[in-house]
Amino acid sequence: MAEKRLMYGNHAVVEGVIAAGCRFFAGYPITPQNEIPELMSIRMNAIGGVFIQTESEIAAINMLFGAAAAGKRAMTSSSSPGISLMQEGISYIAGADMPVLVVNVIRGGPGLGNIAPAQSDYYQATRGGGHGDYFTITLAPNSGQDLFEFPKLAFELAEKYRNPALILADGLLGQMMEPVEFSYEPIDPKSLPEKEWALSGCKNRERRVVRSYDLKPGKLEEWNWRRLKKYEAIKKNEQRFEAIDCDDADLVVVAYGTCSRVSGAAVRMARVKGLKVGLLRPITLWPFPTDVLRDMSQRVENFLVVEMSCGQMIDDVKLATECRSKIHFHGRPGGGVPTPPEVFTKIEQALGGGR
Amino acid sequence: MKKIFGRPDGLTDTLLRYCPGCGHGIVHRIIGDLLVTLNIRERAVGIAPVGCSVFADEYFNCDMIQPPHGRGPAVSTGIKRSRPDCIVFSYQGDGDLAAIGTAEIIHAGARNENITIIFINNAIFGMTGGQLAPTTLPGMKSTTSVQGRDIEKQGYPIKVCELLSGLDGPYYLERCAVDTPKNIIKTEKAIKTAFKNQIDNKGFSMVEILSMCPTGWGKTPIQAKKWITDVMAQYYPLGVFCDRSKEEK
Numbered sequence A: 001m002a003e004k005r006l007m008y009g010n011h012a013v014v015e016g017v018i019a020a021g022c023r024f025f026a027g028y029p030i031t032p033q034n035e036i037p038e039l040m041s042i043r044m045n046a047i048g049g050v051f052i053q054t055e056s057e058i059a060a061i062n063m064l065f066g067a068a069a070a071g072k073r074a075m076t077s078s079s080s081p082g083i084s085l086m087q088e089g090i091s092y093i094a095g096a097d098m099p100v101l102v103v104n105v106i107r108g109g110p111g112l113g114n115i116a117p118a119q120s121d122y123y124q125a126t127r128g129g130g131h132g133d134y135f136t137i138t139l140a141p142n143s144g145q146d147l148f149e150f151p152k153l154a155f156e157l158a159e160k161y162r163n164p165a166l167i168l169a170d171g172l173l174g175q176m177m178e179p180v181e182f183s184y185e186p187i188d189p190k191s192l193p194e195k196e197w198a199l200s201g202c203k204n205r206e207r208r209v210v211r212s213y214d215l216k217p218g219k220l221e222e223w224n225w226r227r228l229k230k231y232e233a234i235k236k237n238e239q240r241f242e243a244i245d246c247d248d249a250d251l252v253v254v255a256y257g258t259c260s261r262v263s264g265a266a267v268r269m270a271r272v273k274g275l276k277v278g279l280l281r282p283i284t285l286w287p288f289p290t291d292v293l294r295d296m297s298q299r300v301e302n303f304l305v306v307e308m309s310c311g312q313m314i315d316d317v318k319l320a321t322e323c324r325s326k327i328h329f330h331g332r333p334g335g336g337v338p339t340p341p342e343v344f345t346k347i348e349q350a351l352g353g354g355r
Numbered sequence B: 001m002k003k004i005f006g007r008p009d010g011l012t013d014t015l016l017r018y019c020p021g022c023g024h025g026i027v028h029r030i031i032g033d034l035l036v037t038l039n040i041r042e043r044a045v046g047i048a049p050v051g052c053s054v055f056a057d058e059y060f061n062c063d064m065i066q067p068p069h070g071r072g073p074a075v076s077t078g079i080k081r082s083r084p085d086c087i088v089f090s091y092q093g094d095g096d097l098a099a100i101g102t103a104e105i106i107h108a109g110a111r112n113e114n115i116t117i118i119f120i121n122n123a124i125f126g127m128t129g130g131q132l133a134p135t136t137l138p139g140m141k142s143t144t145s146v147q148g149r150d151i152e153k154q155g156y157p158i159k160v161c162e163l164l165s166g167l168d169g170p171y172y173l174e175r176c177a178v179d180t181p182k183n184i185i186k187t188e189k190a191i192k193t194a195f196k197n198q199i200d201n202k203g204f205s206m207v208e209i210l211s212m213c214p215t216g217w218g219k220t221p222i223q224a225k226k227w228i229t230d231v232m233a234q235y236y237p238l239g240v241f242c243d244r245s246k247e248e249k
């Protein structure tokens, strides 16, 4: 059996990134993700990887741009304000079709906000985040196990589509201790195939250029339309979700990350009370699992969206359900975390019961 | 017929779109030559800045990348640490390096990253139309200092070689100019040293080059050359600011 360890979510990310064959980390400290660079500095040192504590998140994301362009798996982690600083770089990376992994352990915002868990960077993550027409593949873990496994998935998707990938966690997932199974054989970076687009010196081949600009009339438009095709393929092939007890449900709670754990408990309370309630947990936030929600909305009358924000993912639920169902909402912005009884009360209210 | 002068293999067969009398072309030629004579073209990765020389990614005949404005040293770091066998050079203007990218150049220097920086100081933002640069001289006119740089309101220029030589990190810092044939030969020598330092794993090497921008300065090419000799090089003295190979002997 694979090794199992009790560990912090933030530490599970580090082990997951290394097991995924990544040997390049650059980042700048920020709470609540400091355990990632701290452990990373020790682990990268031990295995001969690159660890750079940068002067800013701007430098970090641009070091990733360089490392990715050189054909290597590269990652950074930060929390909300730092991710905002990276947006110009992420836009360039998306514009140059380069794969990188960015982990955002979200905290309360806007501004300096606080260091409590939040999901208020949903729009930023799923709408590109920086300037220009682009999207980033966005994964939402809800356990230590996911935090270990998603880096590998994120790199695979990022490389398959040549696009930046994000893992969207929150302070609670990062700081929580859970058993984590080291569920796959660590990848030896040397076993990863050389990229046919990587910068490595032009010996025995044509020179290569990595860039996001084209000033020739019409070229950039062409380029954007081509990239749109890639996005449509991602939307078609990569929608991921988990559906629990949805088949007979009168109401489906839609929640990701920490909120999906809390809502799962609330759904179990509802089932004990005999209420037909299910949980849909988006795993990919972009591409959003639109198809399953569209299908569900043919028969499910009520959806309850639970988020640690003023309501951001709710827009995607509304778009997917195309006005067929009633969409209820329970949100806790600014670092608030909903409790299972709180969500249960909302379920009862939405179903016309309760007080 | 024997060919005695031509375009070096280090440059692509493309028309350079710089203004007549611009210093960028001279420095491109030097780098293009050195890529060949140092036999590093096939393992070189160049970084083109945001500025008039953004098109350097078309001009240098080697692998190239074009990052965000000012972030060349960070991107260079990412490439060099990932592929230590590559020869990585970042070509940057004064807006790119000394305004928006100040943090990246200082910290790359402090870390003594084993990279080569070619820094074109033309005391102006060329590409965006001749605005004030961090290196614009006191009293010098630009499109955002039409009466001349007022140090009361717009502060003093940044002398990058002097600034970086206050750090323990950098291995080699030299300021040159391309106003005269003699100075062009010196510039070539300095850039050669900066590349050789990287080849020998010595660390961070930067060559600052005082370079003509006749368009941004409102001067003819001849006047621009003379202005470097008479004015700019007086404010920004030429010479070696740091050479740690001297300490090694």
Ligand SMILES: Cc1ncc(C[n+]2csc(CCOP(=O)(O)OP(=O)(O)O)c2C)c(N)n1
Pocket: B050, B051, B052, B053, B069, B092, B093, B094, B095, B096, B097, B120, B122, B124, B125, B126, B127, B128, B133
């Ligand atoms: C983030 C960002 N801010 C501003 C610009 C606009 N911009 C393009 S080039 C430039 C200045 C370039 O000046 P310099 O680095 O001195 O190079 P030169 O054109 O003189 O060679 C500016 C401000 C940009 N592209 N990106």
Ligand code: SF4
Pocket: B017, B018, B019, B021, B022, B023, B024, B052, B122, B126, B127, B212, B213, B214, B215, B216
């Ligand atoms: S504007 Fe100045 S720096 Fe730019 S190409 Fe013309 S002369 Fe050269």
